[in-house]
Amino acid sequence: MKKIALSIFATLLFHASENATAQSVNWRSLKSDQPHIADLHVGLDNGFIAGIGYGHKLKIKQPALINAEFSIPFGKNLTDDFKAKLGGGAEVARIENVSFSVGVHGIFRRYQSELVRLAGFGSEFVAVAGYYRPKWYVAGEFGFDKAIITHIKNSPIMKEYYPGGQDGWYIPTGGNFFYGIKSGLSIKNCELYVKMGKTISEDLKTTATLPVYCQVGANVKFNL
Amino acid sequence: MKLKTSFKKIALMLIIAGITFTGCKKYELGAPGNLVPKTVMEDPSLPSILVNNTWLHAEAYGNPADPMVVVLHGGPGNDYRPMLNCKELALDGYYVVFYDQRGSGLSQRHSKDVYNMKIMFDDLSGVIKYYRKSPSQKVFFIGLSWGAMLATGYINANPGDIHGAIIAEPGGFTFDDVKGYVSRARKFKLFDEGLNDALYTDQIITGKQNEHEILDYKRALSSAYAFSAGNTEGYTGPVPFWRFGAIVNSSLLEIGRKEGFNWTTNLTQYKTKVLFLYSELSTAYGREYAQKISSAYPNVQLEQINGSGHDMFFFGWNNVHPLALNYLNSLK
Numbered sequence: 001m002k003k004i005a006l007s008i009f010a011t012l013l014f015h016a017s018e019n020a021t022a023q024s025v026n027w028r029s030l031k032s033d034q035p036h037i038a039d040l041h042v043g044l045d046n047g048f049i050a051g052i053g054y055g056h057k058l059k060i061k062q063p064a065l066i067n068a069e070f071s072i073p074f075g076k077n078l079t080d081d082f083k084a085k086l087g088g089g090a091e092v093a094r095i096e097n098v099s100f101s102v103g104v105h106g107i108f109r110r111y112q113s114e115l116v117r118l119a120g121f122g123s124e125f126v127a128v129a130g131y132y133r134p135k136w137y138v139a140g141e142f143g144f145d146k147a148i149i150t151h152i153k154n155s156p157i158m159k160e161y162y163p164g165g166q167d168g169w170y171i172p173t174g175g176n177f178f179y180g181i182k183s184g185l186s187i188k189n190c191e192l193y194v195k196m197g198k199t200i201s202e203d204l205k206t207t208a209t210l211p212v213y214c215q216v217g218a219n220v221k222f223n224l
Numbered sequence: 225m226k227l228k229t230s231f232k233k234i235a236l237m238l239i240i241a242g243i244t245f246t247g248c249k250k251y252e253l254g255a256p257g258n259l260v261p262k263t264v265m266e267d268p269s270l271p272s273i274l275v276n277n278t279w280l281h282a283e284a285y286g287n288p289a290d291p292m293v294v295v296l297h298g299g300p301g302n303d304y305r306p307m308l309n310c311k312e313l314a315l316d317g318y319y320v321v322f323y324d325q326r327g328s329g330l331s332q333r334h335s336k337d338v339y340n341m342k343i344m345f346d347d348l349s350g351v352i353k354y355y356r357k358s359p360s361q362k363v364f365f366i367g368l369s370w371g372a373m374l375a376t377g378y379i380n381a382n383p384g385d386i387h388g389a390i391i392a393e394p395g396g397f398t399f400d401d402v403k404g405y406v407s408r409a410r411k412f413k414l415f416d417e418g419l420n421d422a423l424y425t426d427q428i429i430t431g432k433q434n435e436h437e438i439l440d441y442k443r444a445l446s447s448a449y450a451f452s453a454g455n456t457e458g459y460t461g462p463v464p465f466w467r468f469g470a471i472v473n474s475s476l477l478e479i480g481r482k483e484g485f486n487w488t489t490n491l492t493q494y495k496t497k498v499l500f501l502y503s504e505l506s507t508a509y510g511r512e513y514a515q516k517i518s519s520a521y522p523n524v525q526l527e528q529i530n531g532s533g534h535d536m537f538f539f540g541w542n543n544v545h546p547l548a549l550n551y552l553n554s555l556k
Contacts (some may be wrong), residue, residue: 047424048414073424075417078451081424108426112423113448114462118428147428152251152259157462158444166258169250174430201430206439208426209446 024193025219027063027091027099028132029186034221041217047073064090080112093142101128115158136210140182175202191219259441260467263330270330275350281330282323284355286314291556293364296371301473303329306463309455309541310366316549321355329471331543333436339475345378362387364552368537369393377487383494388555390548392510393500393534397520399484408508418452439470458505458533488520497523501553505533
């Protein structure tokens with residue numbers, strides 16, 4: 001069963017990287033002569049983070065992007081924790097100014113502290129519905145972020161405290177639903193956006209220590 | 225194009241399959257013993273006692289006929305491992321009793337609905353009864369942080385039963401005081417590594433309310449913030465532990481938030497001198513707060529433990545020991 005699930009995931013991920021689109025863009029302001037989109041953002045995402053991203057508008061009929069994102073939380077050690085996402089999304093339906101889109105990303109995450117190093121692969125699925133005009137948009141999003149497989153390496157401190165702890169791959173390790181709103185304002189080839197929402201664990205009962213997310217960012221569309 | 229597509233699919237599936245189904249051994253997060261030690265329920269070799277319908281990880285040192293010192297660890301949910309230096313009091317003529325409180329450390333886990341403040345006090349009564357050899361045997365408490373709160377709550381309810389107490393940096397004896405202390409002790413700065421240490425795992429590891437091992441492991445990992453650079457409780461390094469009980473911690477905090485408490489209502493009746501300790505390095509506590517909190521007791525010896533932060537029985541034992549011994553001997 002797990003093999004089948006993983007195969008489905010792999011297939012979805014593959015199609016995502018082929019057909020999908022970055023989520024914090026205004027579908028109505030995308031232009032075919034500016035296929036590149038650079039993104040810079042800061043926000044709260046299980047820590048205070050800063051990130052960059054790159055998206056590429058696909059040359060197909062429907063608005064669609066592939067994109068990659070990389071974010072790190074602030075702190076003394078800037079490289080010990082990070083999240084990298086690869087995937088994209090596409091507008092799947094449009095009724096006048098109301099748009100429906102989906103996105104899928106593969107995720108690689110790393111976390112390190114004095115006690116442990118975690119490194120794992122996951123996936124994120126998101127559905128977005130919103131009202132889009134050429135200069136602005138407002139939308140709601142709902143998604144699921146699954147940590148599928150994680151390598152746990154306990155630090156020497158943890159091994160001293162509990163020598164019986166097992167280092168290795170753990171499957172699965174977690175999942176969180178998220179839901180929120182986002183809005184953006186387009187100014188020439190730039191787009192300022194903000195999004196915020198809440199997260200809840202996959203059991204729909206437990207919550208993270210910081211069960212909210214928030215992101216403020218800017219996209220710049222350009223041609224090379 | 226189709227060939228390229230198929231190749232991509234196969235490559236990706238092979239990568240995942242390679243990780244998943246080949247030589248790498250895979251573990252379950254929630255399996256007992258994988259990430260957190262087994263409790264007395266899974267490991268019969270651990271010393272344990274049955275008290276108030278729960279199995280507690282417990283042990284005692286010294287002559288059972290000597291005055292008894294019951295050591296109460298912090299948390300809620302931590303364990304007595306960082307307080308094991310108190311064993312030395314057994315050589316000083318005391319019968320030293322350690323136990324991991326209900327749901328904490330290596331003691332039996334329980335579901336969230338089992339916990340309440342009364343049951344924690346009843347467990348303590350049970351532990352005293354279990355180890356006490358005669359009604360004339362004196363009983364002293366040593367409590368750190370939450371353990372000092374538990375000791376005070378017990379004394380407030382039973383002022384005639386306890387012959388002395390060493391109270392070390394209790395968060396407070398009312399929920400409002402605790403709330404204020406916790407906000408100072410967990411004072412995160414947005415750009416600090418400690419914030420990431422505490423929060424970032426939430427996107428990688430999640431557990432349901434009955435997945436105790438996962439939640440306990442997560443709580444252990446998040447404890448890294450406690451000794452991260454710039455921490456306000458004066459930690460200069462990690463403190464040993466067996467297991468952090470996530471459920472008992474969240475449950476008692478939730479009860480405190482909802483119901484509140486005030487464990488000072490009867491303390492004026494407790495005329496015995498109390499040794500109240502605070503640490504030099506904790507900026508979250510400090511002399512001023514120690515004076516405020518300790519003033520609930522009518523008779524207090526207030527002492528600063530130099531060179532240590534909050535976990536003074538681990539980091540500052542050499543300074544705690546002579547004070548504790550003089551105090552206990554004065555009441556022996």
